[in-house]
Amino acid sequence: MPKALVEYEGSLLVERAVGTAASACDPVLVVLGARAVDVWRTARLENALVLANKDWETGMASSLRTGLEGLRGWPGRVDAALLLLVDMPGMTTAALARMAEHAAPDALAVATYDGVRAHPVLIGRDHWAGVIETATGDEGARRYLATHEVTEVDCTGLADPTDLDVPPSGVPSAP
Numbered sequence: 001m002p003k004a005l006v007e008y009e010g011s012l013l014v015e016r017a018v019g020t021a022a023s024a025c026d027p028v029l030v031v032l033g034a035r036a037v038d039v040w041r042t043a044r045l046e047n048a049l050v051l052a053n054k055d056w057e058t059g060m061a062s063s064l065r066t067g068l069e070g071l072r073g074w075p076g077r078v079d080a081a082l083l084l085l086v087d088m089p090g091m092t093t094a095a096l097a098r099m100a101e102h103a104a105p106d107a108l109a110v111a112t113y114d115g116v117r118a119h120p121v122l123i124g125r126d127h128w129a130g131v132i133e134t135a136t137g138d139e140g141a142r143r144y145l146a147t148h149e150v151t152e153v154d155c156t157g158l159a160d161p162t163d164l165d166v167p168p169s170g171v172p173s174a175p
Contacts, residue, residue: 001035002033002034002035002038002039003086003087003164004032004039004043004086005035005038005039005042005043006087006164008089008164009089012042012043013086013087013089013164014030014032014039014043014045014086015043015044015045016089017030017084017085017086017088017089017091018030018043018044018045018047018048019047020084020091020092020093020096021048021082021084021096022047022048023093023096024082024093024096024097024100025082025096025100027048027049027074027077027078028047028048028049029048029049029050029051029067029070029071030045030048030049030050030051031051031052031053031063031064031066031067031070032050032051032052032053032056033052033053033056033057033062033063034056034057036052036053036056037052040052049070051066051067051070052066053066058137059136059137059138059139060137060138060140061135061136061137061138061139061140062135064083064131064132064135064140064141065131065132065135067081067083068081068123068128068131068132069132071125071128072128078125079103079104079105079107079124079125080102080103080104080105080107080122080123080124080125081122081123081125081128082096082099082100082103082120082121082122083119083120083121083122083123083140083141084096084119084120085119085163087163087164088119088160088161088162088163088164089160089164090159090160090161090162091119091120091159091160091161092158092159094158094159095111095120095155095158095159096120098111098153098155098158099111099120099122099153099155100122101153102122102151102153103122103124104124105124105125105126106124106126106127107122107123107124107127107151108122108123108124108127108145108148108149108150108151109121109122109150109151109152109153110122110145110150110151110152110153111152111153111154111155111159111161112152112153112154112155112156113155113156113159113161114156116161117152118161118163119161119163121141121145122153123141127144127148130144131144
């Protein structure tokens with residue numbers, strides 16, 4: 001089962017992520033992978049633009065590339081992408097707003113919680129091509145960020161950065 005379709009505290013993980021993102025971001029772009037059509041039909045995504053990642057089986061980097069490619073069509077409107085993961089239901093508007101304060105075409109910023117890097121990650125338009133070029137497998141932007149100056153934004157206490165693991169039964173449990 002795709003994580004997007006996991007129900008958590010009364011809503012689907014993807015619906016929670018879209019709702020949180022919409023409170024701080026415009027536009028909200030959702031990249032769907034496994035069973036994209038099922039997610040699109042089932043989830044309430046009316047506040048988001050939806051893209052299907054046809055290469056989702058190659059890892060999460062393909063979703064990152066798909067999303068950034070999709071945002072390239074918004075020149076003059078979108079200067080930076082604030083990246084959220086669907087399996088982080090503890091993300092909050094406050095953490096997104098803190099990160100969004102750093103939005104600029106040349107921005108590279110990552111949220112930290114008690115000094116540990118996590119999500120969300122902010123990537124300015126000037127860096128999209130480099131991230132697209134280097135993102136592979138399940139590493140996402142990690143390699144690109146490791147070779148560039150990145151602003152760490154303290155989000156301690158603003159959100160729960162726990163990334164849920166979803167066992168085969170479909171019931172989420174924290175790692």
